[in-house]
Amino acid sequence: MKKKTTGHTTIKDVAEYAGVSKSTVSRYINGKIDAISPEKVKNIKKAIAELNYRPSKMAQGLKIKKSKLIGFVVADITNPFSVAAFRGVEEVCDQYGYSIMVCNTDNSPEKEREMLLKLEAHSVEGLILNATGENKDVLHAFAEQQIPTILIDRKLPDLKLDTVTTDNRRITKEILQKIYSKGYTDVALFTEPISSISPRAERAAVYQEMASAQNANGLVRMYEIDVKNKEKLKVALRSFHKEMPEQKKAILALNGLIMLKIISCMEELGLRIPQDIGIAGFDDTEWYKLIGSGITTIAQPSHDMGRTAMERVLKRIEGDKGAPQTIELEAEVIMRQSL
Amino acid sequence: MKKKTTGHTTIKDVAEYAGVSKSTVSRYINGKIDAISPEKVKNIKKAIAELNYRPSKMAQGLKIKKSKLIGFVVADITNPFSVAAFRGVEEVCDQYGYSIMVCNTDNSPEKEREMLLKLEAHSVEGLILNATGENKDVLHAFAEQQIPTILIDRKLPDLKLDTVTTDNRRITKEILQKIYSKGYTDVALFTEPISSISPRAERAAVYQEMASAQNANGLVRMYEIDVKNKEKLKVALRSFHKEMPEQKKAILALNGLIMLKIISCMEELGLRIPQDIGIAGFDDTEWYKLIGSGITTIAQPSHDMGRTAMERVLKRIEGDKGAPQTIELEAEVIMRQSL
DNA sequence: CTGTTAGCGCCTTCAC
DNA sequence: GTGAAGGCGCTAACAG
Numbered sequence: 001m002k003k004k005t006t007g008h009t010t011i012k013d014v015a016e017y018a019g020v021s022k023s024t025v026s027r028y029i030n031g032k033i034d035a036i037s038p039e040k041v042k043n044i045k046k047a048i049a050e051l052n053y054r055p056s057k058m059a060q061g062l063k064i065k066k067s068k069l070i071g072f073v074v075a076d077i078t079n080p081f082s083v084a085a086f087r088g089v090e091e092v093c094d095q096y097g098y099s100i101m102v103c104n105t106d107n108s109p110e111k112e113r114e115m116l117l118k119l120e121a122h123s124v125e126g127l128i129l130n131a132t133g134e135n136k137d138v139l140h141a142f143a144e145q146q147i148p149t150i151l152i153d154r155k156l157p158d159l160k161l162d163t164v165t166t167d168n169r170r171i172t173k174e175i176l177q178k179i180y181s182k183g184y185t186d187v188a189l190f191t192e193p194i195s196s197i198s199p200r201a202e203r204a205a206v207y208q209e210m211a212s213a214q215n216a217n218g219l220v221r222m223y224e225i226d227v228k229n230k231e232k233l234k235v236a237l238r239s240f241h242k243e244m245p246e247q248k249k250a251i252l253a254l255n256g257l258i259m260l261k262i263i264s265c266m267e268e269l270g271l272r273i274p275q276d277i278g279i280a281g282f283d284d285t286e287w288y289k290l291i292g293s294g295i296t297t298i299a300q301p302s303h304d305m306g307r308t309a310m311e312r313v314l315k316r317i318e319g320d321k322g323a324p325q326t327i328e329l330e331a332e333v334i335m336r337q338s339l
Numbered sequence: 340m341k342k343k344t345t346g347h348t349t350i351k352d353v354a355e356y357a358g359v360s361k362s363t364v365s366r367y368i369n370g371k372i373d374a375i376s377p378e379k380v381k382n383i384k385k386a387i388a389e390l391n392y393r394p395s396k397m398a399q400g401l402k403i404k405k406s407k408l409i410g411f412v413v414a415d416i417t418n419p420f421s422v423a424a425f426r427g428v429e430e431v432c433d434q435y436g437y438s439i440m441v442c443n444t445d446n447s448p449e450k451e452r453e454m455l456l457k458l459e460a461h462s463v464e465g466l467i468l469n470a471t472g473e474n475k476d477v478l479h480a481f482a483e484q485q486i487p488t489i490l491i492d493r494k495l496p497d498l499k500l501d502t503v504t505t506d507n508r509r510i511t512k513e514i515l516q517k518i519y520s521k522g523y524t525d526v527a528l529f530t531e532p533i534s535s536i537s538p539r540a541e542r543a544a545v546y547q548e549m550a551s552a553q554n555a556n557g558l559v560r561m562y563e564i565d566v567k568n569k570e571k572l573k574v575a576l577r578s579f580h581k582e583m584p585e586q587k588k589a590i591l592a593l594n595g596l597i598m599l600k601i602i603s604c605m606e607e608l609g610l611r612i613p614q615d616i617g618i619a620g621f622d623d624t625e626w627y628k629l630i631g632s633g634i635t636t637i638a639q640p641s642h643d644m645g646r647t648a649m650e651r652v653l654k655r656i657e658g659d660k661g662a663p664q665t666i667e668l669e670a671e672v673i674m675r676q677s678l
Numbered sequence: 679c680t681g682t683t684a685g686c687g688c689c690t691t692c693a694c
Numbered sequence: 695g696t697g698a699a700g701g702c703g704c705t706a707a708c709a710g
Contacts (some may be wrong), residue, residue, distance in 0.1 A: 008462075008484055010687055021697045026689055037695060053481055055462045059687035062702050067397060069440075069461075077425060083416055090443055095449075099457055101408075102441040104429055118438055121345075122396045141391055145347055206490045216564075263629055287389075287626040291603055349703055360681045363704055376679060396702035401686050 004145040009053045016212060018047035021273035029055050061123060066175055069121035069329035070098050070313065071127045073112065075154075077104040080256065081302045083129065085152060086304025089128060098125070105177050109134035120147070126313035129304075131156055133196040148316030151311045153328070162316070163326040164309045166300050168202040171331040173190040175280055175298055176210045182339055184278060186213055188240050190233075190262055191254035203254055203282070216247050227261050234265050247275045250339060256283030263291060294328060294336025300327045348392045348552065357386035368394050400462060410458035410466045412451065414493075416443040419595065419624055420641045421469065424491060427465060431462035435653060437464070448473035459486070467491055467645075472535040487655030490650045493666070494537040501655070502548060502665040503648045505542040505639050509546020510670040514619055514637055515549045518589050521678055523617060525586035526550055527560035527579050529572075529601055530593035542621070543577050555586050566600050573604050580616060588616045589596055595622030602630060617678040633675025640668045 011029075015022045027036055028044045036044075047053070052326040061067040072089055074082040086102065093100055101124065103115035109132045116138045119127060127149040128143060139159060142149050143279050151163040179187055189207045194200040204222065211220045223236045241249065253259035266273060273279055273292050284299035308327055341475070350368075355359045359379050366375055400406040411428055413421040424650075425441065430633040432439055440463065442454035453663035455477045458466060465483060466488040478498060481488050485621045490502040518526055524573045528546045543561065550559045562575045580588065592598035596621040605612060612618055612631050649668055 008687095011689095012687080017671045022688080023690080023697055024695085027696090030689080033491060035695065040695085052483075054456065056401075056687055057461045058397050058406060058691075059702090062395075062401055062687080062704090063689050065702080077422055083422060085417060086441070087443065094453075097457075099442070099461060101438050101439050102425070103438070104426065114433075117393065118436075121393045144391075260625055260629075264625075267629065285626070286599055286603075287624070289436070290599075290606065290630050291626070347703095350705095351703075361704080362681060363679090364707085366680090369705080374679065379680090399705075401688090404686080423701080471697055513688090517706045 002321065003015055008056070011053075011055065013051050013086065014044065014047045014051055017051055018043040019027065020044060026102055048050050054229045054261045065123075067123040067125055068098050069101055069122060069124045070310070071101050071103065071116075071122075071124040071129075073103045073105060073115055073119070073127065074130045075105050075107045075112075075132060076257075077102070081282075081283060081300065083151070084302035085130075085306035085309070087117055088303040088308070090306075091311040092310040092314065105132055107132055111139060116142070120145075125310045125317055126150070126310075128152055128309045130154055130329045132198075148313050149157060150316075152305055152309045153199060157198070160324045161249075162309075162312050162324045164305050164312065165199065165326065165328055166305070166331045167328045168331075169206050171298055171333065172203045172206040173210065175296075175333050176214075178333065178335070179252065179278070179280060179294075179339060180210075180214050182250075182278070184248045184250040184339075185214075185216045186219070186221070186244055186249045187215055187252060188223060188249070189252050189254060190225055190236070192227055192258055193224050200254055207252060216244065219244075223228055225258060225261075228263060230261065233296055234269060237262065237265055237269060237271065237277075241271060250274075251277055251279045253279060253281030256285065259283070259295070263295070265274065273338050280339055284334060289336060296336045298331050299334050300331045304329055347393060347395070347476035348390045350392075350394065351392055353383065353386045353392050356390055359623050386428045393550050399645050404462075406462040406464055407437050408440055408461055408463045410442065410454075410461075410463040410468075412442045412444060412454055412466065413469045414444050414446045414451075414471060415596075416441070418622075420492065420622060420639065424469075424645035424648070427647070428640040428649040429645075431646055431649040431653065441665055444471055446471055449623040452477060455481075459484075464656055465489070465643070465649075467648045467652060469493055470495055475635070487652050489651045489655075491644055491648045492538060496537070499663045501648075501663045502669055503644050503651065504538065504665065505670045506667045507538050507670075508545050510544045510637055510672065511545040511547065514635075515546065515553075515591065517635075517672065517674070518591065518619060518678060519549075519553050519615070521589075521617070523587045523589040523678075525553045525558070525560070525583055525588045526554055527562060527570070527588070527590050527663075528593060529562045529564055529590055531566055531573070531597055532563050535565045539593055546591060555583065558583075564597060564600075566596055569600065569604060572600055573583060573608060576601070576604055576608060576610065576616075580610060590616055590618045592618060592620030595620065595624065598622070598634070598636075602634070612677050619678055623673060627673075631677065632675045636673055637670050639674050643668055 011022050011025050015025045025044055033041055057068055070093055072095050105112040112132045113135045116135060131154050149160050149161050153165055155163050191200060194204055208220050212218045225233050253262055271277055280296040282298045284297050288295040288297055290296060350361050350364050354364045363375060372380055382617055396407055409432055442449040451471045451475055452474045469491050470493050488500050490500050492504055494502050530539060533543055547559050551557045564572050592601055619635040621637045623636050627634040627636055
C-alpha cells in the first residue's frame with residue numbers, strides 16, 4: 001500500500017490503495033457516490049488525494065468517445081479579433097470543462113488543412129473556424145463524423161454550417177453614410193485581397209453600391225493591397241491623394257491590419273489626418289483612441305462572437321439537430337476625430 | 340467491403356477493407372513500409388484514402404504514452420507578448436506534429452491551478468508556463484511525472500525548472516541610463532502590483548538602485564497601480580507632475596498595459612509627451628511608433644522566447660536529463676520621441 | 679513478411 | 695453495494 005513516487009497514477013493504483021475494485025473507483029470518479037458505501041467513499045477519496053490521482057482523459061475519451069477538446073482555428077492570431085474571440089470561447093469552455101486547441105493558419109489553406117486533420121485525429125468534440133475558404137472536403141469529413149463545426153466571422157456559403165458573424169452590410173452602410181454626410185465626396189476603399197472571404201466581399205459590395213451613387217463622378221476607388229508591400233501601398237495612397245484634388249477625400253480601411261499600415265504610410269508621406277485624407281475603418285483597439293485625435297472605426301463584438309460560437313457548439317454536442325443557423329451580431333460605429 | 344458513410348473509421352475497418360490484419364495497417368501507419376509486401380502497401384493506401392481514415396491520437400496515445408499535446412499557459416492572452424510567444428511555440432510544434440492547448444489564467448492562481456490540472460489530465464507531453472507564482476505543488480506533480488515544464492518570462496526561483504527570459508536587469512539599466520543622460524532628474528516608475536512576479540521585481544529593483552543614486556534628492560518614486568482603476572492612476576500622475584515642478588520629469592512604465600493606461604490618462608489630463616513628462620516603457624507594438632511622435636520602449640524577443648521554450652521542451656521530451664537551465668534572451672531599446 | 683495476442687486506462691453491463 | 699469481464703482503437707512482441 002505504499003505510495004508510488006514516480007510515473008502516472010492509474011485507477012488500478014487507487015483501487016488497490018483503497019482496497020476496492022476499479023469499478024468502484026470509476027463509480028466514484030463519475031459521481032455515483034450514493035451507490036457506494038460511505039466507508040469506501042472515504043477510502044477512495046483518501047487514496048485519490050494521497051496518490052494524486054487524475055483520471056486520464058485519453059483513456060476516458062477512448063472509452064466514452066468524448067475528448068473534452070475543442071478546436072479553435074483562426075486565420076490570424078495576431079489579429080485582436082482572434083484574441084477577443086478566443087476569450088469568449090474560453091469562458092464557456094472553462095465552465096463546461098472543455099479545453100481548447102488553438103491553431104493559427106496564417107490565412108494559408110494548406111496550413112488550415114493540416115490543422116483540421118490534426119484536430120480530427122485528436123477527436124475534438126467541436127470546431128470553431130475562422131475559415132480561409134478552402135478545404136471543404138475536410139469540413140465535410142467533420143460533418144460526416146457529426147463533429148459540430150461553427151464558422152466565425154467568415155461564412156462559407158455552400159456549406160450549410162452554423163455561423164456567427166457581424167451584420168457587415170448594415171454597418172458598412174452606416175459608416176459610409178456618416179462619411180458622406182460629413183461632406184466627403186471622394187471615398188476610397190483600401191482592402192486586403194478579397195478573394196472569397198465573406199466579410200470583405202460584403203463590405204466591398206456595399207462600398208461599391210454607395211460609392212458609385214455618391215462619389216464625385218460616381219467613381220468607385222477600390223485599392224487591393226498586399227499589406228506586406230508598403231511601397232505599393234504608398235503609391236496607391238499618393239495617387240489617390242493627387243487625383244481630383246478638389247474633392248474632399250476619405251478612406252475606408254477594410255480591416256484593422258490595413259488601417260495600421262495606412263496610418264503608418266500616411267505619416268511617412270506627410271499626409272495629415274483628417275485634413276488631407278479622412279480615415280475610418282473596421283476593428284477597434286484601445287490604441288485607436290490614442291492615434292492623433294482618435295480613429296473613427298467599427299467595433300465588432302468579437303468577444304461575444306466567440307461566446308456565441310462556443311455556445312452553439314455546446315448545443316450541437318448536446319444533440320441539437322436543428323437546421324444550421326446564421327447568427328448576426330451587431331457591430332457599432334465609434335466616431336472619433338479622424339473624419 | 341463497402342464504405343461506411345458515418346461515424347469514425349478505425350484501423351479495423353481499414354484492415355478489413357484492405358484484406359490484411361490490423362497489425363499490418365499499424366505498421367503502415369508507422370512508416371514501416373518496407374516491411375510490408377508492396378501489394379499490401381498499395382491496398383492499405385487505397386483503403387485509407389477511400390475510407391478517409393485518420394488514426395486516433397487518443398488510442399495511439401493511450402498505448403504509446405505520447406499525446407502529442409503541449410500545454411501553453413499564459414497569464415494574459417491579451418498581452419501581445421503572449422501572442423508573439425505563441426507563434427514561436429507554434430512554429431516548432433507544427434514542425435514536430437505537436438498541437439497546442441492554450442490556457443489563459445488572467446493572472447489568477449486559482450484559474451492557473453485548474454488549467455494545470457486539466458492539462459495534466461489530458462496527458463500533455465510538455466508545458467510552457469507564464470506563471471502566476473503559485474501552484475508549486477501542481478508543478479511538482481508535473482515534475483514527478485517527468486513532464487517537462489519550461490517557464491517563460493517569469494521565473495520561479497525555488498523551483499529549478501528550465502526558464503526562458505529576458506535580461507531584465509541589464510536592459511532596465513540601459514534604458515534608465517538613456518533617460519538620465521537626456522537630462523531627466525525626476526524619474527518615476529509606474530507598475531502593476533509587483534507581488535512575486537520576477538521580471539517586475541527585477542526591473543523595479545534596478546530602478547530603485549538607479550533612482551536613489553540619480554534622481555534629484557535621491558527620491559525613489561514607485562507607483563503601484565491597479566490598471567483597472569483609472570482614477571487612481573490619474574491622481575498618481577497628477578501628483579507626480581505637480582511635485583518638484585522644477586525637475587525634468589520622466590516615467591518608466593513597467594509593461595505595455597500600464598503604458599497604454601498612462602498615455603490614455605495623460606491625454607485626458609492634458610499632459611503633453613514629452614514636454615510635461617517624458618515616457619518610456621517595456622513591450623513594443625506596431626502602434627507605438629504611431630502614438631504622438633513615437634514611444635520609446637524596450638522590445639522583447641517574445642517570438643524567439645516562444646521558439647526557444649518549445650525547443651527546450653522538445654529536448655526534454657527527447658530525453659535530455661541535464662540540469663535545468665535559464666536562458667536569457669536579449670531585449671533591445673528602441674528610441675523614439677517620447678523622451 | 680504477417681497474423682495472433684495481450685494490454686494501455688478507463689467505463690459499463692452483468693451477475694452476485 | 696460491488697467485482698469480474700469485455701472492449702474502446704491502437705501498438706508491440708511473439709510466433710510462424
